[in-house]
Amino acid sequence: MNRCAEQRLYLALFYCLIFCVSVAWAQSRIKVPTLTSRVVDLTATLDANQQKTLDQRLRMFEQKTGAQIAVLIVPVIGTESIEQFSIRVAEQWKLGREKIDDGAILVIAKNERRLRIEVGYGLEGMLNDAVSKRIIDEVIVPTLKRGDLYGGINAGIDAMMRVIEGEPLPKPTGKDDRQGSGFDLLPLILFAALAISGFMRALLGRVKGALAASALLGLAVWLLSGLGWLAILAAGLVLLITLVGGYMGSGWQGGRRQGGLRPYRDDGGYRQIGWGGFHGGGGGFGGGGASGKW
């Protein structure tokens, strides 16, 4: 028995160690920069004019084809490989339209002299690995070798745009392609419903109130698990229960968020509040593209 406890202690220590190591590891990766515009330059290499020109060309391209291209210039990447970094950027920025996945990113690590074209699922047909590699080796790298970063990027996105134009993409719809705002709002609606029901419960009795709260809770979790139509149904039910079943306050513990198994969406809050500038449309990436160095 004593031995058992000892073993457990060691196990606990072991997990602590693993935790610390993983925290340290997580910190050694650099943070994905915020997507503020189509050209994110953290090295201040491009002047305002150049940045504007590139941005404008990319914007016009998006208006024409619907595909989103962005450029990211960072000084260094650190311990990760450029592929690992760039897929993290892609997962967070979500360039390209949702379901069409027509996004691409040109990532440049200036001081490490490495670059990568990361290609969304929807563009992998034309802008495939071999073509991306050729653009890097034959178009961008020679210019970068001469020390002309702007020229390299300009020629690079030029080539990318020309290739992507060959991809049969659905026409861009006039308005913004941001996905369903109603869906994003649902948690908020639920929150409001909860607040109201809490208020009701505080106002009135207890037993039924607690029951209503528990039902609410169950449905809230369902909701968070992401079934849209069910969620709406649930919201209605919540209201119904709050109104009919019971108002009344008794202890109900704050929301248990079981967000655990949601698909890869760890970027909370990026799309909810509009920021005047540029945002990804929800496109997916799977590691396609090519890397190079100069």
Added chain:
Amino acid sequence: MRKVFYLLAGLLLLSLQACGYNTLQSGDEQIKAAWSEVINQYQRRADLVPNLVKTVKAYASHEQQVFTQVADARSRVGSMQVTPEVLNDPAAFARFQAAQGQLASALSRLLAVSENYPQLKADAGFRDLQAQLEGTENRIAVARQRYIRSVQEYNVVVRSFPTNLTAMVFGMQVKPNFSVDDEKAIVHPPAVEFGHESVR
């Protein structure tokens, strides 16, 4: 009487969400999806092999040993059963991993050999194939990473209380994950080494 009914209804709802049955189900589905993406990308790599070998052979026909190694590894991968049931069988999973690892190292040897043939390296077709292989290795890495993530989330649910009870009742077990050891070999695209061959 009415009160009892409300109480029961409330408890039922509570237990439905607390037991985590739905969470487990959706996690299971997500793992399957992530796994088929992994398989998909491995398949893509295997499909590249014949062309790659053909191209290298055109310039380096007497490197017979490497070609046989690649062919062997490729056929071993090809003969593998990769149904989702593999996910519930750690031994089969390990075999699958080992076979893919062998193909990876055979391919990196093939690329290492090709370093000795300047004409081959200059061949446009070969360079395209090389870019495709690198891209595919990267896709494999991404798919594996996503699989690892979904298995992690699922396993946490299977193991933690009280959802572990639900998992036990429905016979849902912890899923095998890729081992770190093997991960290292694959995260980095096949290194093109000069002189010595990479040995695993």
